[in-house]
Structure formats: structure tokens, C-alpha cells
Amino acid sequence: PQIRKMLSSGVCTSTIQLPGKVAVVTGANAGIGKETAKELARRGARVYLACRDVQNGELVAREIQMMTGNQQVLVRKLDLADTKSIRAFAKRFLEEEKHLHILINNAGVMMCPYSKTADGFEMHMGVNHLGHFLLTHLLLEKLEESAPSRVVNVSSLAHLLGRIHFHNLQGEKFYQSGLAYCHSKLANILFTQELARRLKASGSGVTVYSVHPGTVNSELVRHSALMRWIWWIFSFFIKTPQQGAQTSLYCALTEGLEVLSGNHFSDCHVAWVSAQARNETVARRLWDVSCDLLGIPVDWLMMAAGPKRSLKQTTQHTLPK
Numbered sequence: 001p002q003i004r005k006m007l008s009s010g011v012c013t014s015t016i017q018l019p020g021k022v023a024v025v026t027g028a029n030a031g032i033g034k035e036t037a038k039e040l041a042r043r044g045a046r047v048y049l050a051c052r053d054v055q056n057g058e059l060v061a062r063e064i065q066m067m068t069g070n071q072q073v074l075v076r077k078l079d080l081a082d083t084k085s086i087r088a089f090a091k092r093f094l095e096e097e098k099h100l101h102i103l104i105n106n107a108g109v110m111m112c113p114y115s116k117t118a119d120g121f122e123m124h125m126g127v128n129h130l131g132h133f134l135l136t137h138l139l140l141e142k143l144e145e146s147a148p149s150r151v152v153n154v155s156s157l158a159h160l161l162g163r164i165h166f167h168n169l170q171g172e173k174f175y176q177s178g179l180a181y182c183h184s185k186l187a188n189i190l191f192t193q194e195l196a197r198r199l200k201a202s203g204s205g206v207t208v209y210s211v212h213p214g215t216v217n218s219e220l221v222r223h224s225a226l227m228r229w230i231w232w233i234f235s236f237f238i239k240t241p242q243q244g245a246q247t248s249l250y251c252a253l254t255e256g257l258e259v260l261s262g263n264h265f266s267d268c269h270v271a272w273v274s275a276q277a278r279n280e281t282v283a284r285r286l287w288d289v290s291c292d293l294l295g296i297p298v299d300w301l302m303m304a305a306g307p308k309r310s311l312k313q314t315t316q317h318t319l320p321k
């Protein structure tokens with residue numbers, strides 16, 4: 001354990017406690033999300049485990065309650081592959097909670113065979129990007145009312161290989177499962193940056209960060225025999241889920257991080273991103289296209305001084321069938 005500790009740099013050293021604070025963690029019933037939720041609960045927050053599998057979520061909630069002594073760990077159904085489920089989750093949450101201080105967009109799928117969400121979106125883009133885009137949109141007013149508040153988008157170093165192909169967003173022209181994951185993780189970073197720009201322009205007290213958690217021993221690689229094998233071989237050297245949760249926790253908890261809103265973090269430090277991930281034009285267009293696909297008004301968070309764009313300029317993308 002000592003060697004493992006040495007190999008894993010980046011620990012969230014914030015001592016902040018969270019009584020009276022409310023947090024939502026997506027995909028909180030496994031891996032990095034579970035450890036993130038556990039630590040937020042340990043610090044006294046009321047934590048919503050937003051899970052696709054509620055039964056399993058309840059088991060995890062009981063485990064976290066027992067380990068932390070915090071009974072305010074609640075499970076709510078959220079399937080990010082279905083916009084109806086996302087809207088139902090948000091509706092219930094907004095009805096029952098006065099505040100939301102921390103939203104961790106953590107859930108993700110990797111290298112799944114070509115498949116589509118209930119709304120016809122390619123699964124990686126649908127779950128990893130569009131699902132969290134819609135969820136954040138629906139919860140933003142509550143975050144603004146609760147400011148200072150934070151959004152953490154769990155992305156990946158895999159964004160390096162990502163590209164936003166607007167003519168092939170649903171992967172119907174060409175599809176490769178590994179690349180589809182990379183594209184969706186690039187979308188996480190572009191969304192973070194565009195959201196940060198808009199929140200700043202609107203004078204909101206909500207800040208947003210994207211995160212690479214490291215290479216983490218979790219179930220994420222379940223769809224690829226090769227990746228499972230590689231993860232197994234290197235399992236001693238890669239991070240535990242608890243170590244993988246540190247950068248998400250750092251971005252959610254560290255005092256004074258507001259000035260770095262929009263940045264990407266790894267090992268609890270600001271991290272470099274690819275040229276693609278710094279392209280503001282692509283970020284703006286992805287924002288508009290995402291709104292279009294989800295039926296959200298493009299100006300749901302209009303740049304105060306930004307150029308007005310007509311949707312015509314942005315509709316050169318493939319709609320789901």
C-alpha cells in the first residue's frame with residue numbers, strides 16, 4: 001500500500017466540512033463515483049446517489065451510511081441514456097431540495113458496442129456528454145440560487161484522441177468504440193469551458209471544472225476484453241477508485257478555486273489539454289448543437305456580450321434517427 005501511495009500523486013488536502021450542503025453524484029454506485037460520494041458524505045453533506053440501478057444504489061447508500069455515520073445519503077433513479085429519466089430525476093430533485101451546492105457529473109460508459117440511447121443518440125455521446133449537458137441545464141437555476149456552487153465534469157486524458165465530427169455525431173457514418181469514448185470525453189472538456197465562459201459572463205457564482213481522474217482500477221473497461229486484460233496486468237500500478245476520486249474532490253472542495261473555473265485538472269493540479277479541447281469555435285458550436293438535439297433553447301445561458309448566432313449556422317450535424 002505504501003508503494004501504491006507513492007505512485008499515486010494528487011491528494012485532496014482540503015479540510016472543509018460540508019454540513020448543510022447538498023451534493024449530487026451521477027454514477028455513484030460504483031468506482032470513482034462511489035468513493036467521491038462517500039467522501040462528501042463523510043464531510044457531512046446530504047448526498048444524492050444518482051444511479052441507473054436503484055437496488056444496487058440502495059446497497060451502496062447503506063454501506064456509505066454505515067462507514068460515515070451520515071444518514072443523509074439518498075438514492076434516486078437516473079438513467080443518462082434516457083432524457084425522460086433525466087427530466088424525471090431533475091423534477092423530483094427540484095421539488096424536494098432547496099439547494100444544490102455540488103454537482104459531480106461522473107457517470108460514464110467506455111467502449112461499448114454500437115448502440116443508441118432511448119432518444120437515438122450514440123451511447124457514448126448520449127450518456128457521457130448529452131445526458132450530463134441536459135442534467136446540468138435542468139439543475140442550473142438551483143445551483144445559481146445556492147451559489148457559491150460548483151459543477152465537476154469527469155472527463156479523461158483520452159480526450160487527446162477525440163474529435164468533434166459534427167457530420168457524424170451519432171457515429172452512423174463511421175464508428176469505433178474506443179474513439180467514440182474519446183470524442184465524448186473531449187465533449188466534456190469543451191462543455192466545461194463553454195459553460196464556464198457563460199457563467200462568468202452572466203455574473204453567476206457557479207463555477208465548473210473538468211477532471212482526468214487518472215488510470216483507475218474500476219469496472220469501466222467491462223466492454224473490452226483487451227482493456228480488462230491490460231487493467232489486470234497493471235492493476236498494481238494504477239489508482240484505486242479512492243485515489244481516482246481525489247481530483248473530483250479537489251475541484252469540488254478546494255477554497256479559492258473559483259478563479260480557475262473552466263480549467264481542466266489532473267492529480268489535483270491544472271492540466272494541459274489538447275488543441276482540440278481549446279477550440280472556442282468548436283465549443284460554441286457543440287453547445288448549440290447539443291441544445292438543438294435536446295430541444296433546449298440555445299440561449300439558456302446566453303453570453304452577455306457574445307455574438308448572437310442563428311440556429312441555421314449550427315444545424316449542420318446529424319440528428320438521431
Ligand SMILES: NC(=O)c1ccc[n+]([C@@H]2O[C@H](COP(=O)([O-])OP(=O)(O)OC[C@H]3O[C@@H](n4cnc5c(N)ncnc54)[C@H](O)[C@@H]3O)[C@@H](O)[C@H]2O)c1
Pocket residue numbers: 026027028029030031032033050051052053078079080081106107108109110127154155156157212213214215216217218219220221
Ligand atoms: N477508470 C479510469 O481509468 C478512468 C480514466 C479516465 C476517466 N474516467 C472517467 O471516470 C468516470 C467514472 O468511471 P469509473 O472508472 O468509476 O467507471 P465505473 O464503470 O466503475 O463507473 C461508471 C458509473 O457510471 C454509471 N453509468 C453508466 N451508464 C449510465 C447511465 N446510462 N445512467 C446513469 N449512470 C450510468 C455506472 O452505473 C457506474 O456507476 C467516467 O466518466 C469515466 O469516463 C475513468
